[in-house]
Amino acid sequence: MNPAQILNQASQFFTYRFKIAGAELTISSIFQIILWLTLLILFTRILKKFLKSRLLVKFKIDEGNREALSTIISYAFAVLGFILILQTTGFNLASIAVIAGGLGVGIGFGLQNITNNFVSGLTLLVERTVKVGDFVEFDGLSGYVKEIAIRATIIRTLDGSDVVVPNSKLVENKLVNWSLESYTGRIHIPIGVAYESDPLLVTEILLKSAYMESAVLSDPAPKVIFNGFGDNALHFDLQVWINRIDQKIPVTSSINFIVEYNLRQQGINIPFPQRDLWLRNPEVLNFGRRQREVPQELAEVHHRPIPSPAVKPLALRDLLRQVTYFQNLTDLELRQLIEIGYRKRLLASEILFHEGDPGNAFYIILSGSVEVYVEKINKHLTNLTAGKFFGELALMLGIPRTATVRAKEETILFVITNKGFEKLLRENPELSEVMVQELGKHQEELAQRQQQLREMGLVNAAEDDKNLRVWVRKRLKNLFSL
Known part of the structure; x- marks a missing residue:
């Protein structure tokens, strides 16, 4: 077969006409449609990035609302562009709707999860109960919403990992949004002290410790709750409000350090579980001989001066x-x-x-x-x-x-x-x-x-x-x- 015959057959292949949904198409026109759809997808992504990073920033719209607006606008533009491409190629949209309806019954079961996630994503974007930048707690993990996409939402955890969560899970399950209105939140710090401790002095020390941490708010004021009497300790709960609930872990750690120091300064002990051991036949053990044998290093310790206790701050x-x-x-x-x-x-x-x-x-x-x-x-x-x-x-x-x-x-x-x-x-x-x-x-x-x-x-x-x-x-x- 000579080159002329090959070109002739190739031309016949690409110009072969057939009908789909009332439109007469060729192989070459199908490639054109694919090219236009590819360009539409690229342009849609560029449009979303431009709206989110540049145009909407000038209107001083917050990050979460910029993400929602840019996503909805880009989705609408993609749908409109897809319809225009089909119309310019001669497709009958009514016929396509009939075909899509018929296929939907058959393939709907296989794509129902994808459809559910897509609709859930639109719900999140429209309702804005969860926005990009929000600090959320979901299914045992805490982090910031990094992106709300068509199928899933990406959450950046406090450890720096990205967790991909299907949108339907966020809509159907319980989710805690700590920053829906503001980042202000309350944290609870449980503390146990020895039974001989003065509850009033303990309350004073805990409140003092709370105000020593700069992240703690004075309004609402910190509060101390006396929870009750435990097996080994008096149980208190220090409740404080902080302006950044996403800083809960470091703030809690800081307050714990301050509380431990202040309790130690006042001579208040933090107890630990204790058990008494009773010996049924203590005479079997030769304690007398052991008590007489005092090691030299222990004898020296007994003669060392006992340091005077530190002066307690005035309560x-x-x-x-x-x-x-x-x-x-x-x-x-x-x-x-x-x-x-x-x-x-x-x-x-x-x-x-x-x-x-x-x-x-x-x-x-x-x-x-x-x-x-x-x-x-x-x-x-x-x-x-x-x-x-x-x-x-x-x-x-x-x-x-x-x-x-x-x-x-x-x-x-x-x-x-x-x-x-x-x-x-x-x-x-x-x-x-x-x-x-x-x-x-x-x-x-x-x-x-x-x-x-x-x-x-x-x-x-x-x-x-x-x-x-x-x-x-x-x-x-x-x-x-x-």
Whole structure:
């Protein structure tokens, strides 16, 4: 067969005409359709990448919404392009629909999982309950949603591995999305202490430890739950809120280190399971001879000086009892006072408040020192060091600050705000009367404060009274809505 005959047969092969769904096609036109579909797929991928990485970024749309919009738009463009290609080649779409319906019955069973995953993927993209960048927990694994594709979703775990999860699994099963609205979340840290430990002191230490970790939020405030009495320990649960729940593991580790250190500083033991061994015939063992034979190295140890125990830091409970108005509170009432407060860190020369500011908080200096001065005339009044307190009268009576306070060095304060103090008085109505009686012992100072408020027009006519105790009682009720 000569070359001319070969070319002639090849030409006849590629130009051979046949009909499919009402369209007259040739082999060459089929190759053209394949080429156009390939170009359509490439263009669709480029379009999705352009929308996600460039165009939608200019509109300041977050990563999860960019992924959803770019995927839906690219899918719509691919469907539209596929229809146009079929129409330009002469396909009858009505005939194709009939054929597809017939084939769907036969092959639907084999492709039902793929179809289910495809529809589930569209559901995820439209509902946006799970978006790219979200931190999720699913089927025992935690990680970030890296991509939501047609068939499956890719989750990047905290260990750096990529897990491919069919979309239908995410739609049909329970999934925890930690970042659906925000990354803020609560973590629980169980702690057991020895039975001889003081529960109030333990509560104080746990709350102090929580505030020593910078990732812990002060609102909502950390909380300590006394879970009960175990076989070997008192069981507590430290509950803290953090601004990045995906940092749960390192934050928990950090708090555990801090808790262990603070418990050790206060001499509180973390127990371990113990068992007592009883010997039925102890006389069989020759303990007498062993006790007489003391090794030389042990004898030397007995003569070594015993190191003195480290000085324990002053407990916040003891500091609160130094405040006149709190000295008669029970341990349970002090525990509530400790729980409603929080710790505040001041840098050197940082201003805590200015004169004239609302007196809406009470402070105890845990470490460091502050200077109290009159800012207008630059007059130094006093310096306060660790263990001192200030602002308690302003908190209880709502009196404006009469001086400015700034840190002389890095300082840590224990703070009780009016919001927390109101909660304490609401939960303990009898406590307000205790405050009234204690405040009533300082008649001269109360008279000065009352006159100061009158001059500033801050005394309500309904609460004003010549009897200072009656005035204080009314003042507390109005300030804290008792």
